[in-house]
Amino acid sequence: MPLMEIERPTAAQAAMADVREELARRARSGSAGACPVELAGALVGLCAAQSCGKCVPCRVGLAQMAALIGRILDGGADAADLRTLERTARAAYESADCAIGYEAGAAVLRALDGHAADFASHVERGRCAAGSREAVPCRSGCPAHVDIPGYVALVHADRPADAVRLIRKDNPFPLACALICEHPCEVPCRRGVVDAPVGIRGLKRYAVERAPEAFDPASPASPAAAPFRHPATGRRVAVVGGGPAGLTAAYYLALMGHAPVVFEQRDRLGGMMRYGIPAYRFPREELDRELGWLLAQGIEARTGVSVPGDVTLTALREEFDAVYLAVGAHAEKRLGVPGEDAEGVLSAVQMLRAIGDGLQPDFSGERVAVVGGGNVAMDVARSAVRLGAASVTVVYRRRAEDMTAQREEVEGAIAEGCDILALHAPLRVVAEGGRVTGLEVQPQVIGAYDRGRPKPRAADAPPVTLPCDRVLVAIGQGVDSDGLIDDGVPVEWGRVVAGLFGQVEGLPGVFAGGDCETGPATVIRAIAAGKAAARNIDAHLGFSHDIRFDGDIPAPAGGGCGPCGRADAPERPAAERRGDFAPVEGCLTDEEAAQESGRCLRCDRFGLGALRGGRSLSW
Numbered sequence: 001m002p003l004m005e006i007e008r009p010t011a012a013q014a015a016m017a018d019v020r021e022e023l024a025r026r027a028r029s030g031s032a033g034a035c036p037v038e039l040a041g042a043l044v045g046l047c048a049a050q051s052c053g054k055c056v057p058c059r060v061g062l063a064q065m066a067a068l069i070g071r072i073l074d075g076g077a078d079a080a081d082l083r084t085l086e087r088t089a090r091a092a093y094e095s096a097d098c099a100i101g102y103e104a105g106a107a108v109l110r111a112l113d114g115h116a117a118d119f120a121s122h123v124e125r126g127r128c129a130a131g132s133r134e135a136v137p138c139r140s141g142c143p144a145h146v147d148i149p150g151y152v153a154l155v156h157a158d159r160p161a162d163a164v165r166l167i168r169k170d171n172p173f174p175l176a177c178a179l180i181c182e183h184p185c186e187v188p189c190r191r192g193v194v195d196a197p198v199g200i201r202g203l204k205r206y207a208v209e210r211a212p213e214a215f216d217p218a219s220p221a222s223p224a225a226a227p228f229r230h231p232a233t234g235r236r237v238a239v240v241g242g243g244p245a246g247l248t249a250a251y252y253l254a255l256m257g258h259a260p261v262v263f264e265q266r267d268r269l270g271g272m273m274r275y276g277i278p279a280y281r282f283p284r285e286e287l288d289r290e291l292g293w294l295l296a297q298g299i300e301a302r303t304g305v306s307v308p309g310d311v312t313l314t315a316l317r318e319e320f321d322a323v324y325l326a327v328g329a330h331a332e333k334r335l336g337v338p339g340e341d342a343e344g345v346l347s348a349v350q351m352l353r354a355i356g357d358g359l360q361p362d363f364s365g366e367r368v369a370v371v372g373g374g375n376v377a378m379d380v381a382r383s384a385v386r387l388g389a390a391s392v393t394v395v396y397r398r399r400a401e402d403m404t405a406q407r408e409e410v411e412g413a414i415a416e417g418c419d420i421l422a423l424h425a426p427l428r429v430v431a432e433g434g435r436v437t438g439l440e441v442q443p444q445v446i447g448a449y450d451r452g453r454p455k456p457r458a459a460d461a462p463p464v465t466l467p468c469d470r471v472l473v474a475i476g477q478g479v480d481s482d483g484l485i486d487d488g489v490p491v492e493w494g495r496v497v498a499g500l501f502g503q504v505e506g507l508p509g510v511f512a513g514g515d516c517e518t519g520p521a522t523v524i525r526a527i528a529a530g531k532a533a534a535r536n537i538d539a540h541l542g543f544s545h546d547i548r549f550d551g552d553i554p555a556p557a558g559g560g561c562g563p564c565g566r567a568d569a570p571e572r573p574a575a576e577r578r579g580d581f582a583p584v585e586g587c588l589t590d591e592e593a594a595q596e597s598g599r600c601l602r603c604d605r606f607g608l609g610a611l612r613g614g615r616s617l618s619w
């Protein structure tokens with residue numbers, strides 16, 4: 001027998017691995033600003049390069065798709081070419097022999113469907129519509145379109161109060177977002193092409209930390225204390241709900257010269273930021289600092305007033321010129337399994353609301369099972385650890401990697417001692433004498449994809465019982481709709497139905513937005529909804545006020561383009577933080593913030609930002 005050579009990576013293989021890594025980085029970053037037709041063409045080209053050429057739909061079809069997309073990009077295509085592209089992609093999808101061909105066909109079909117307007121714009125007008133919408137990737141990724149390169153440059157120039165003022169042009173909650181924003185802006189950050197996205201949220205945290213005067217309404221020293229305000233219009237707007245959506249709308253309406261009045265059913269403002277997000281991520285003193293500044297900008301708040309419990313929507317419509325409904329999604333979803341009414345079963349909403357009201361439940365020595373796989377489940381699990389639970393097990397019916405919770409939240413929970421029991425679905429709450437003693441769960445097998453995610457099914461294995469003293473249910477929330485429906489507000493699938501501009505059909509002058517309209521989402525999405533509501537209510541009242549930032553943005557400093565590690569905020573050790581509700585995360589140092597802000601590639605001044613305008617100082 002001949003000897004067998006030990007294979008070692010060749011220089012060519014190492015080079016190709018680098019190219020693959022580079023491709024993956026590019027695919028992950030900067031996509032928000034890219035032309036979807038170009039991207040589809042690049043993907044088809046890559047697939048064609050991988051084709052073995054044995055089956056016709058792949059060999060001929062991919063080449064034809066690449067040629068058709070090339071013609072569309074060159075401006076030489078017509079509507080018949082678009083139809084041919086669609087037919088060719090479908091043929092590849094339906095008849096190619098292997099995944100290289102049929103997945104390429106599927107990708108083109110998805111692109112044609114999802115970006116129909118962009119394909120049409122290339123064919124009809126010979127230009128791309130996407131780039132003009134999304135010139136700066138991070139800003140496109142932020143739902144409120146905060147001027148990120150602007151505030152990062154102000155941090156770099158050691159002007160943190162101006163950075164806060166610039167953020168407030170688009171987002172009146174810089175402090176909240178510095179602490180708890182899920183930072184979708186970082187996903188498309190172009191710096192990812194070089195090494196890793198800029199730590200955008202961390203730099204916001206640094207700015208708010210270094211500019212305490214920007215949160216002191218009485219500080220005359222701070223320019224941040226005096227945003228531009230339009231003269232009073234005499235118009236009054238009722239805002240129902242004092243969460244981020246309602247307060248954002250109220251803030252911008254106040255700057256536009258109107259008189260907003262916020263009606264909040266609970267004793268304190270803040271919505272889920274107070275009654276949901278735990279204090280170890282968002283300390284309540286910080287929330288109060290942010291709200292104190294906001295309210296001083298001309299917002300009247302009436303707490304402890306429920307709509308329609310204490311005042312009806314009809315009465316509000318008679319008294320005010322417009323009404324904005326931003327009541328969030330606070331109705332808990334039930335498991336729907338036997339035994340759910342046993343003592344010891346608690347919904348996430350009930351538990352976190354009690355903590356928000358200052359009533360800390362005592363879980364000392366208890367074994368806790370948490371049902372769910374989202375961020376709320378992680379918050380509930382990590383809070384249970386801090387409330388003294390002897391053990392916390394998160395029960396999830398899919399795989400751990402399918403959890404919708406952010407990776408860092410899952411890792412934080414595990415580091416603090418929570419167990420994850422993936423691929424187990426609750427069957428029954430086991431109780432003795434009316435009190436929980438266990439949770440019976442059915443092992444699952446992960447299966448075929450359904451609506452973009454692999455779906456679990458019951459495994460051919462017997463149920464098991466997880467002994468526990470408490471079951472915490474965190475499987476989502478819906479809008480508390482009873483009163484709203486009585487007042488004529490359309491509600492479907494647990495959400496208020498509103499039009500493209502937030503208008504509620506059949507109720508002129510009534511608008512809705514935030515979690516109550518989208519379903520449970522994020523603070524920055526609620527802020528974006530509140531911002532749009534202010535603009536649309538202003539227009540409804542017959543005005544066209546702008547919101548501005550009066551100031552300058554520093555020019556790019558130059559340099560800083562070579563690969564450099566990303567500096568993240570420090571966290572307290574898990575063993576220490578699991579015993580209290582004090583903040584987990586710290587702040588970047590001056591040295592780290594200077595380096596991190598210097599990593600920004602200033603896409604407002606380079607790339608499409610330079611060509612199509614990376615900035616507007618008003619909206």
Ligand SMILES: Cc1cc2nc3c(=O)[nH]c(=O)nc-3n(C[C@H](O)[C@H](O)[C@H](O)COP(=O)(O)OP(=O)(O)OC[C@H]3O[C@@H](n4cnc5c(N)ncnc54)[C@H](O)[C@@H]3O)c2cc1C
Pocket residue numbers: 180181182240241242243244245246263264265266269270271272273276277278305306307308309326327328329330352375376379480483513514515516520521522523524526
């Ligand atoms: C546990 C938990 C953790 C979360 N963590 C994060 C996070 O880390 N990052 C993030 O971005 N998002 C997070 N979220 C989501 C985020 O908090 C919400 O998406 C956001 O607060 C929604 O804002 P909103 O203004 O639409 O509604 P809400 O914040 O729910 O505010 C609605 C307000 O309306 C009031 N209201 C309700 N009904 C009435 C009525 N009939 N009359 C008068 N007032 C009424 C409510 O009391 C409440 O104050 C979390 C949510 C939960 C539950």
Ligand code: SF4
Pocket residue numbers: 141142143144145146148171177181182183184185186200201204524
């Ligand atoms: S608010 Fe959130 S998404 Fe927007 S810039 Fe800040 S961290 Fe990014």
Ligand code: SF4
Pocket residue numbers: 136137138139148149152188189190191198200599600601602603604
């Ligand atoms: S490099 Fe800077 S401007 Fe460019 S996307 Fe990232 S944060 Fe935004």
